[in-house]
Amino acid sequence: MVYNNIQLTVLPKQACVENLLKEIIGEKIGVNPQKINTIQVIRKSIDARSKVQVKINLAVNVYTDKTTPEAVSYPFKYNNVADKPAVIVVGEGPAGLFAALRLIELGIKPIIIERGKEVSERKKDIALLNQNKGLNTESNYCFGEGGAGTFSDGKLYTRLKKKKDCSRILLNFHQHGAQDSILFEAHPHIGTDKLPVIIKNMRETILKYGGEVHFESKMTDLLINDGAIEGVQLANGEKMFAKAVILATGHSARDVYEMLQNKGITMEAKGFAMGVRVEHPQALIDKIQYHCGERGEYLPAASYSLVSQVEGRGVYSFCMCPGGFIVPASTNEKETVVNGMSPANRNSEFANSGVVVEICPEDLEAYKDFGVMAGLHFQQEFEHLSFVNGGGNAIAPAQRLTDFVKGRLSCDLPDTSYLPGLISSPLHFWMPDFISKRLREGFKEFDKKMKGFVTNDAIIVGVESRTSSPIRISRDEETLQSVALKGLYPCGEGAGYAGGITSSAMDGESCAEKIAEWLGTGI
Ligand SMILES: Cc1cc2nc3c(=O)[nH]c(=O)nc-3n(C[C@H](O)[C@H](O)[C@H](O)COP(=O)(O)OP(=O)(O)OC[C@H]3O[C@@H](n4cnc5c(N)ncnc54)[C@H](O)[C@@H]3O)c2cc1C
Known part of the structure; x- marks a missing residue:
């Protein structure tokens, strides 16, 4: 017998230990727990609102006796496109x-041009950078x-409410090797240790079905x-049509935006956001979010999402990485940029997140001569400033969070996950005022929402600009x-x-579908 969509609220340990969960389910549906052979989780989320006890909300399908769940079914049908229009x-x-995978489904041959290296070679360059x-x-x-x-x-979650949902994207990642949990977690994530193999598997699908x-x-x-x-030209002079x-x-x-501008391709300035990456000991974030001493073995590293308004602009946390690492994410010499990543089990001792200030085109009056490229120039300058105030190469400027909020230089810095190294620097002093003032006020607001967020044990690292x-x-x-080019x-x-x-993956699929319509192959 199959019992579908059974809703439960359980303790973290009960959610993780199968026999305990079977007992609870057995009682709920009136079945002997020993008759339950499979519990299929279809939704899982953490409820940490109570100051007394963190709870896990589950929705499950329960299979008793000889019944078992069907294998995940994927909606993707690939045929060989080697001799189809490219x-x-x-x-x-x-x-x-x-986009490439969707083109194959639609009977079109994708030819991918990538400036960088294949993922295993890329790893070596990243190791050197670290x-x-x-x-x-x-x-x-x-x-x-x-x-x-x-x-x-x-x-793998997006704030965008788009026309179509993102289940195709999740299923595609799953088909190429992502863990089952991405199909049911409220906030699915894959992890940096798993992604390279999945990406390689996707490339192999593209090649297998005739793409390049x-x-x-x-x-x-x-x-x-x-x-x-009618095509593109490559750096080696080769033309592809x-x-x-x-x-x-x-x-x-x-360089691509510059080339487009020179070609007269229509572009518009848009709002973006810049700031810093903040890093706390993960144990501190667990303590604040789970209202506990230690999170123990049954809860994942805690995350947070914070937002406030300061002088008419949003200040918010972005791309929070529980149990993660801060990484050097620049693409240019003499520019320092940081970002964050985590492995699948999010087991580093640190929690990091971008904390950024919303920037509107009208904030960049001083850059108006650059026209549509104003934001890009400002971003470049911000990253160069971060480099100049860093310690050379990828050594990034950093400050204790309390010192940043109080406007003083840090005498020393605590341990960090950032491998290339940090140097103490007065970020409150050299960052443009309209960013640094708002960040300082924003952090104070965050501390009201998460008591203990502003602490001497946390640091900020410069800069989060991309x-x-x-x-x-x-x-x-x-x-x-493009409105300018058919x-x-x-x-x-x-x-x-x-x-x-x-959302980028979804946009890729949408573009592939529109091309199929335009070329008349249909969907
Ligand atoms: C460290 C880090 C962590 C992140 N963590 C998350 C996360 O957890 N979740 C999340 O949703 N987002 C995350 N992001 C953001 C996310 O990665 C991007 O939003 C997403 O990758 C954008 O997808 P895209 O395909 O549009 O562009 P990109 O991923 O930027 O891909 C563009 C590709 O084009 C290639 N290219 C550029 N110029 C040329 C050229 N002239 N010729 C040929 N090839 C070219 C580049 O090499 C690159 O491979 C993270 C970003 C970074 C840097």
């Missing part, structure tokens, strides 16, 4: 990868196979004929083509239509 996909981040042995500007935390999402926390993937192939120009795209090009180059490819694109490449809402599909985070892995 579309060029520039960039193998989430947007490019999911040892502070230099940045490879083409192979780093942002550039290379899998894009900016490969070495990340792999959080070209690494260390930087697109430097668009080939245009009579107002329509196709009637449609998906431009999924992410928001770190500043939260989203400061530019949008204008596209027609209906066709998703056949060009600006896509994903770099085009300004997504923020994060899931």
